[in-house]
Amino acid sequence: MFERRYELYEDLDDLDSTIKHKREAVLLGPLSHPNRALFLHSLGISYMTKYEQLDSLEDLEAALQSDQQALDLTPSDDPYRANQLQNLAASYAARFQKLKDPKDLEEALECEREAVKLTPEDHPDRAERLQNLGISYHERFEQLDHPEDIEQALHFKHMAITLADNAEKNWYLNSLALSYTSRYERFGRLEDLERAIKYNSRVLECTPINNDKKAQYLQSLGVNYGQRFQILEDQVDLAKALQLNQEAIDLTPEGHPQRAERLKNLGVSYSDRAQKLNNAKDSDTALEYKQLALALTREDHPKRPDYLHSLAVSYAGQYKMLGKLVDLNKALQYDQEAVDLSTQNHLNRVEHLTSLAGSLYNRYQKLGSLEDLEKALQHGKEAMRFMPDNHPENAKHLQNLAQFHRSLFQKLGNLTDLQAELQYSQLAMDRTPDDHPDRAERLEDLASSHREKFLIFDDLNDLAASLQYCQTAVDITSADHPSRAKYLHTLAASYSDRFQRLGDLRDLEKALQHDQEVVKLTPKEDPSRPGHLHGLAVTYTDRFQRLGDSNDLEAALKLEHEALDLTSEGHFQFDRAAALHSLAASYSVRFQRLGNLKDLEIALQYDQEAVNLTSEGHIHRVERMQNLGIIYNLRYRRLGNLEDLDRALQYLQKTVDITPNSHSNRTRYLQNLAAAYDDRYQKLDHLEDIEKALQYSFEALDRASEGHSDRAICLQNVGRNIIDRYKKLKRPEDLELIPQYFLESAKMRTGDPALAWRNLFRWASFSASYQPEHCVAAFNGAFNLLPELLWIGQMISVRQDAIHQLDISDKTATATKTCIIFQELRAAVQIMEQGLGTLYQQMLQLKTPVDDLPREQAQNFRNYSMQLYRQGSDPTMNLVNERNTLIEAIRKQKGFECFLLPKPYDVLRHAAQGGPVIxxxxxxxxxxxxxxxxxxxxxxxxxxxxxxxxxxxxxxxxxxxxxxxxxxxxxSPTRLSGEREGWxxxxxxxxxxxxxxxxxxxxxxxxxxxxxxxxxxxxxxxxxxxxxxxxxxxxxxxxxxxxxxxxxxSSLLEAYSKKPSKSSVKLGVVGVTHTGSGREQWLPGVKEEVDNIRAAVPQANCLQDQQATVEAAKLQLENCSWVHLACHGTQDAVEPTKSRLLLYGESLELDTILRMPLPNAEVVFLAACQTAMGDSYLVNESMHLGGGLIAAGFRAAIGTLWSMNDKDGPLVAKLFYSHLFRDGRQPQASDAAQALHLAIRELKKNVSYGRWVPFIHMGI
Structure with missing residues (x-):
């Protein structure tokens, strides 16, 4: 009666009365009573019911005692024994849940295994007993992490489902989904998560809204969708997780024991959306739900550490979003509480320790506290001790340890941390499956570790590994992945490192491409943007220092300023000190380019502040002190103040003293220190200074291995220092040493070519006085650098500036003069050829005939050259690099070993095949x-x-x-009346x-x-x-x-080697009396000039005035073998390639003509003004209109040194073309010189010098 009434009204007094009467029945009955086992079994059930209501361990122990006694009284062949075993198992399972004693779980499993064994296949309770056995295996898997237990759990749960009736099937499916979820969480197999979603979805579809388990099923499926979102980042999954978790909460009344868990799950979904969409409102909502969950959970509840941890995760996410230190401190507070409440055997202790380590590391990055970093490492290692090697999160934790050790190394410089970093990064990578979603991140992390090691030990194998791993990370990462920018940033840095190490411009171009993409992918509010801007700025600066385009330097300065503006003093990842140092370096470079002292003062100010903000022992302090020393040295060289030189030596010496021998930067630091001592020697003439310079130069050379980009400069520095010492002491042994260092360096194509150019000329100057036999070698070494100094990948304007800044014309004259003095006339000719008209020769090289090459190579070379030719003023580095690679391949062909290399005298002398060349x-x-x-x-x-x-x-x-x-x-100028006497x-x-x-x-x-x-x-x-x-x-x-x-x-040789056009001679004429603008002087003689040509050559294609547009003139140039241009022409003294012909309506620039294909070009007659007047700024470059048209493809050109008299054009044209086309002849290009010679002979019979002298012939 009491039991029945309790079932109806759930009044605990009724339950107590039930237990009282059942106990009396057991106590009063004889021990041999045939129903004693049943009485004990019933009593055990009532005690278990009371335990479930009051959570009293005393009741649970009583239930266990009753169940055990009942089992002991039940014979092994009794059909009711299986039922007794199942009840006892349930009691053991409950005590396990209460006390977490593994022995209870083992007892429960033993009872359940026997119960299943005693239960016939067709028994109605077999499904339930299989299910319970599966649950116990699942529990043991969660407790002991034995993979075979989860397999057994799934096996028995599947068996249970096949036997279950419809009433229990949904609950069994939900339980099966939970086991698949657990196996996913343990091993990370996406297919397990997919199965969990499938089974939970099936359960939910079959469960009516009023079912008391509906909220549980919604919760399970919501968690699964949230887990899949974490892997695949599909927002559809996130939306479903939010919806399901919200519905679960809506169905969960206040006071329900699962309400806290479901509030936490809903908070997790909002937190996921906040991080995905960078939405602060969602973050606040997540925190609100998680706080509610925590408030509903008593202090000793086993779930409380998990709720604390979840709160910490949300605060950490909000910190990353908003950067507020208060959020980070909250995360740390909750992380610490979670760890403190987690017992050593708590299931999630590893996760809590890892989260605490992560929050400490975040605070280290914010504030730079070494204590935080060391604690992060301590907690990270403690977490690893609880985690098996095959755990799916193992690789992630190893990756975290690698990051902690990397930061420790960067902070303190201990090589043991660098070794640990690489070890953990490699282990993390090895334990990450190929299809794992975090594989790209771990590849990049391993790449960063190898790069870090390369920067210290200068081992190219590490750099190769870094590039390989990082490239793979980029390759397997989608274009819209949020981490793509990070991976590209590391890849760009590695390419930049390889450029610095080996000097290959292709690496620099790749670095620039990747850095540009990184900045494009990084939002302005992203905390990594300052570092990414800095990376791109450094690459622009590197390209400026190599190629000299001032636009690159200005771009770098703009980016560095933006990075500084985005960087707060407290941001440790890319802090204000780093931004200031980078900006100082860029201003220092601009000072060296433009010589503006203000730039140097700004650089000094920024770098001094950077050093002041950088703590002692910080890994970057050395680099910042080094830069400060360089800036002081630069100011000394500019102003001559010895105090600046002393400060430079102080900083440079200190950086060398504290930099380990194993560090790759030591080589560069030694070079700079040696240079400063050399400066002081030049000033004070103290022997100890040049000895110090030599000491450090020798040490730098010993460190610069074969192939190192700095080796050539190191060799030259040693040679230069020995020159100074020889001048001081006159030691014969020094004199013998000097050539070997410079000769070895001259064979190399690495390092800064401008510095090498100056050093080799210094050697040449010394040799001229002391070792004349080495002069030619010194000059050859210098002039062989011209392809690097005036790289064809630079804009023409940049190359023009380089010619001026490096004083190439004067240096060529000096070298030629010196060779002549020492009777090295062949060498003098070769040097003049290399040093004069360099831009002109580069244009000619783009037209080099390649008919004797294999067909495919010849076609590829023509294509590359034509593209470069057409791009002229702004070629791309990729195009140049591809062409250079092809040239290297061509030189491997027999007979082409010297393809496009400087021509020896025995080849050059054939330029005189048509007559002497002076x-x-x-x-x-x-x-x-x-x-x-x-x-x-x-x-x-x-x-x-x-x-x-x-x-x-x-x-x-x-x-x-x-x-x-x-x-x-x-x-023309004439004498005016009244001129003074003697005029x-x-x-x-x-x-x-x-x-x-x-x-x-x-x-x-x-x-x-x-x-x-x-x-x-x-x-x-x-x-x-x-x-x-x-x-x-x-x-x-x-x-x-x-x-x-x-x-x-070479231009003569090219003209001789070019095959004449196979078609008959076609003459195109362009005549412009006026341009239509009204600004230029009319040319009335042009009409007569064109008429005279038409009379001499009736078949000539003539364009006049309105017909003479730019497009029409371009067609004449492309289609005709002989072209006559009668118009105004102007020479641009600043940019010769902007010299132009003034046609009707607009002008045709030389730069445009240089880009045009001119397959038929033979001879051009420029009856315009200033067509053979060169640039006074670059007198040896021949980039006037006449010379430019030869570079464009004409074999000969006729022009004027200054403007012709308008009356002379018609006569000269008439005489010139009448002679060439007399009697219907088809003239050759080489006939033009004689025709002009005869025409001018006639002209000068009747005119003054100033009218016939300007006409000149160029080419063959």
Missing amino acids: LLNSHEERCDGIIIMNSTAEPVHVLFPNVTAELLRAQRTALKNIHGDRIRGEP ISTADQMKNMLNWLWDCVVGPMYDVLASHGIHSGRLWWLPTGAFAALPLHACAPTDQFIHSYTATL
């Missing part, structure tokens, strides 16, 4: 000529004793004053100049030619320096020679 060199100390003749194997030298560079410049100035800057169409006419001035040139330059050359039996024919001039733009062709009293000019010997 090279003129002007130097401040002397002026010389070298004649190359086809009839003699050796060049012939002619000294001009009465010619100086100063006199030549005076003549050029006089010439400019004579012809002025008049454009075609303006009247010299322009004609007389010109005559005097021509006479001087004949007496001092041209006449002596004619005499030498006559002594070699050459009295007439073709003759080419190659004037350089102060000789340029002087009318050498016009000063001979007789016209026995036909004069031409050439910019280089």
Whole structure:
């Protein structure tokens, strides 16, 4: 009666009465009573019911005692024994849940196994007993982590489902899903999670809304969707998790024992969405639900540590989102409480320790406290002790330990931490399956560890490993993955490291591409953005230092300023000190480029602040002190203040003293220290300073192994220091040592080519005085650097600046002069060819014939060259690198070993196959000529004793004053009435100049030619320096020679080797009387000029005025073999490639022509002004319109040194074309020189010097 009434009303008084009466029945009945076992069994059930209500251990113990006595009284063959075993198992299981004693779980399993064994296949309770056995195996798996237990749990639960009736099936499916969930959580197999979702979804579909287990099923499925979101980051899964967890809460009344768990689960879903969408409102909601869950949980509840941990995770996420220290401290508080409440055998203690370690590490990154970092490592290692090697989270925890050791190494510099970092990173990678979603992250982490090791030990194997692992990480990461920027950042840094180490520009280009993508992928509010901006800035600075484009440096400074603006003083990951140091480095580089002292002062200010903000022992303090020392040294070199040099030495010496021998940066630090001591030696002439410089230079050299990008500079530094010591002490052994260091360095193509250029010239200068036999080697070493100094991948304007800044023209004149003095005439010719017209020659190289190459290589070379040609002013590095790779492959072909390499004299001399070529060199100390003749194997030298560079410049100035800057169409200068006595006419001035040139330059050359039996024919001039733009062709009293000019010997060779167009000669004419703008002087003579040409060559294709547009002129250039351009032309002195022809409506720039394919080009006649006037800024570059058109592909060009008289154009054109096309002939390109010679012979019969002298012929 009492038991029945309790079942109806759940009144505990009724339950107590039931237990009382059942106990009396057991006590009063005899021990041999046949129903005693049943009475004990019933009593045990009532005690268990009371335990479930009051959670009293006393009741549970009574239930166990009753159940055990009942079993003991039940024979082994009694059909009711299985039922007794099941009840006893349930009591043991309950006590296990209460006390967590593994012995109770073993007892429960033993009873359940026997119960299942005694239960027939068709028994109605078999399904329940199989289910209970599966649950116990599941419990033991959770307790002991034995993989076989979860397999058994799944096995028995599957068996139970096959036997279960519909009433129990949903509960069994839910239990099966829980086991699959546990196996997923343990082994990380996505298929287990998919099965859990499938079974839980099936359960939910079959469960009505009013079912008391509906909320439990919603909760289970919500957790599963949340877990899948964590793996796949599919927002559909996150939305479902939120919906299901919310529905579970809605069905869970206040006071329900599962309400806290379900509130926590809902909080987790909101926290996931907050992190995914960076939504602070969701983060607040998550914290609210988790706080409610914690408030509902008593202090001694076994779930309380988990709820504390979950709260800590949300606060840590909010900190990452908002950067507020208060959130991080809250995370730490809850993490610590969770760990304190977790017993040593608590199931989730590992997770709680890991979370605490992570929060401590976050605070270390924020505040830089070593104590936080050490505690993070301590807790991380404690967590690892509780975790088996095959646990799915094992690799993640190993990765965390690697990060902690990396930060310790960066903080303290202990190599044991670096070794531990690499060890843990490798273990983490080894324990991560190929299809694991975190594999990319661990690959990047391992790449970072190898990079860290490379930066210390300079082992290229580590750098190769870093690149390999990081590239793989990028390859397996989707374009929209949030971590892609991080992986690309590390990849870019590794490519940048390899560029610094080996000097390969292809690595620099890859670094730049990746860094640009990183910045594009990183939102402005992302805390990693300052570091990413810095990475891109460093790469731009590296490219500037290598290629010299000031746009790169300005881009770097802009990025560094943005990084500084985004960086707070308290942000430890990329702190203010790091940003200041980087900005200081960029300003220092700009000072070295532009020489603006203000930049250096800013650099000094920023780097001093960076050093002040960096604690002693910090791994980056050394680098910042090093940079500060360099800046002080730069200021000393600028201002000469010894106090600055002393400060520089102080900082540089300290960085060397505290940098371990094993550190890769020590080499660079030693070089800088040696340079500072060398500076002090140059100032004070103290022997101990040069000895110190040598000591540190030798140590740096010993560290720079073969192939190291710094080795060449280290060799040159040693050589330079020995030069200084030799000058001081005159030791013969030093004199013997000097060449070996410079000769070895000259064979290398690594390091800073500009610095190497200066060092090799210093050696050459020394050799000229002390070791003349090494002069040529020194000069060859320097001039072989020109392809790196004037890299074809740079914009033309950058290369022009480099020519000026490196003083290439004057250095070429010096080298040529020195070789001539030592009678090394072949070397002099080769050096002139390498050092003069470098940009011009690069243009010619893009047109190099490759018909004898294998077909595919030839076509690829043409394609690359044409693309470069068309891109002209702004080529891409990738394109240049691909072309260079192809050139290397071509040089491996037999007969092409010297393809596009500097030509030896025995090749260059064939430029004289059509007649002598005269090279003129002007130097401040002397002026010389070298004649190359086809009839003699050796060049012939002619000294001009009465010619100086100063006199030549005076003549050029006089010439400019004579012809002025008049454009075609303006009247020539004439004498005005009333001129003062003694005035010299322009004609007389010109005559005097021509006479001087004949007496001092041209006449002596004619005499030498006559002594070699050459009295007439073709003759080419190659004037350089102060000789340029002087009318050498016009000063001979007789016209026995036909004069031409050439910019280089190679251009003549190219013209000779180019096969003439196979089609018949086609003449295109462009005539512009006026441009239509009204701004330029009209050219009335152009119409007559075009008419005269049409009369001489009726088939000529003539365009006049409105027809002469840019597009029409371009078609003429592309389609015609001979082109005549009668129009205005202007020379751009700042950017010669911007020189232009003024056509109707707009202008055609030389830069545009250089990019055009001109397959038919033979001869161009430029009847415009200033078409052969070079750039006074770069006198040896021949980038005037005439020379530029030869570089574009024409074999010969006719132009003017200054503007022609408008009346002369028609006559010269008539005479020129009438001779060429007489009697229907098809002229060759080489006929143009004679035709001009004859035309000018007629012109000068009736006009003054100033009108016939400017006409010149260039090319073959």
